[in-house]
Amino acid sequence: MSASSGRTGRPPLTEARKAEIRLEIARAAVELFVAQGVTATTGEQIGQAVGVSARTVWRYFPSKESCVRPLFSAGIGVIAARLREWPPGLPLADLFAPDLAAGLLAATGPDGATG
Structure with a gap:
């Protein structure tokens, strides 16, 4: 395939970028x-808040x-992940107290990072 007969437009998004958009x-x-x-x-308002079209919102979500x-x-x-680290004898509420106090559960990304 020659360069002139190749694909035009934007390159396809990586899976990581698609996850970020979601x-x-x-x-x-x-x-x-x-x-x-x-x-x-x-859906239009949601898209506007992110800087994408409503069509893009519907492409990602039904x-x-x-x-x-x-x-x-x-x-x-x-x-x-937190449960895997749960030390014996620690009450469950205490295990999650720091996350809940900081609001981290609501702001967590797919890899556990906050943003």
């Missing part, structure tokens, strides 16, 4: 849901409610 959409959706409610929030799934998945990952 997380950005999820965070924006939550902020809008809190501010104005789920019913009043549109419904506006499903936009929050990446945050749940990230939170479950943090919880599982």
Whole structure:
């Protein structure tokens, strides 16, 4: 294939970048849901908050409610990691107290990093 007959336009997104976009959409959706409610929030508003089109939002999620799934998945990952570190004798509430106090579970990325 010659350079002139190759693909034009933007290069395809990496899986890592797609995951970042999903997380950005999820965070924006939550902020809008809190501010104005789920019913009043549109896919177009979610996309505008992230800087993408509503079409892009729908490419990643089948419904506006499903936009929050990446945050749940990230939170479950943090919880599982914390449980693996759970020392004997420590009450469960104490295990998660630092995360909950700092709000880290809500702001956690897919790799456990905050942002």
